[in-house]
Amino acid sequence: MADTNAEGLVDQPAEVTITERETVFTGRVWNIEHERFEYNGHVIARDYVDHTGAVAVLALDDNDRFIAIQQYRHPIRTREWEIPAGLLDIAGESALLAAQRELAEEVDLQADSWSVLSDYYTSPGGSNEIVRIFLARDLHNTPVPFERSEEEADMELRWVSLDEAHDAVLAGNVSNSIFQIAVLNAFASRARGWDTLRPGDAPWAMREHRDALGSGAPWQA
Numbered sequence: 001m002a003d004t005n006a007e008g009l010v011d012q013p014a015e016v017t018i019t020e021r022e023t024v025f026t027g028r029v030w031n032i033e034h035e036r037f038e039y040n041g042h043v044i045a046r047d048y049v050d051h052t053g054a055v056a057v058l059a060l061d062d063n064d065r066f067i068a069i070q071q072y073r074h075p076i077r078t079r080e081w082e083i084p085a086g087l088l089d090i091a092g093e094s095a096l097l098a099a100q101r102e103l104a105e106e107v108d109l110q111a112d113s114w115s116v117l118s119d120y121y122t123s124p125g126g127s128n129e130i131v132r133i134f135l136a137r138d139l140h141n142t143p144v145p146f147e148r149s150e151e152e153a154d155m156e157l158r159w160v161s162l163d164e165a166h167d168a169v170l171a172g173n174v175s176n177s178i179f180q181i182a183v184l185n186a187f188a189s190r191a192r193g194w195d196t197l198r199p200g201d202a203p204w205a206m207r208e209h210r211d212a213l214g215s216g217a218p219w220q221a
Contacts, residue, residue, distance in 0.1 A: 051129035114200030
């Protein structure tokens with residue numbers, strides 16, 4: 001019989017011996033790594049995306065509306081609905097500071113209250129990308145709006161009710177994973193009086209684990 005104890009449902013970091021590592025592609029934002037490692041008595045080869053990681057912000061106003069962005073994404077040739085998000089691409093920058101920066105740069109907003117809504121791996125079978133989603137409240141405009149270019153030049157901004165967004169996710173109308181996870185988590189957390197939220201500066205064990213593996217750093221035997 002399957003274990004029904006939710007408290008025991010916790011991911012467990014694993015240690016393996018890496019016997020070979022090679023960067024087979026170096027990109028503008030992320031690289032492709034080839035690794036061979038020992039596991040279950042075998043040497044296994046895998047390729048994966050070595051990603052900087054990212055943060056995202058569900059910026060919620062006093063009427064349970066959040067700011068959504070419709071932006072063009074070239075790999076899928078789609079203008080999809082998203083929430084403000086950006087890369088953890090500044091060395092030494094905390095996730096919270098990165099989220100505050102992205103909220104200001106993408107939608108000209110600041111927030112006085114910050115909480116952690118969710119942490120997750122986007123595609124662990126082929127990438128080490130991690131995302132931390134924040135809930136930002138007590139919103140106000142930035143003193144000066146940011147100038148935007150390229151795909152961001154024609155972004156559409158819309159205030160969307162959490163209930164409307166929840167319906168859109170369940171109907172399959174929005175495909176962005178960050179949008180879906182943020183909305184589903186926020187909808188569930190609100191129903192529990194927001195008791196699932198963590199402080200905005202809460203430790204991020206997932207990032208610490210990934211950084212300890214030497215992500216993005218030269219591998220040495």
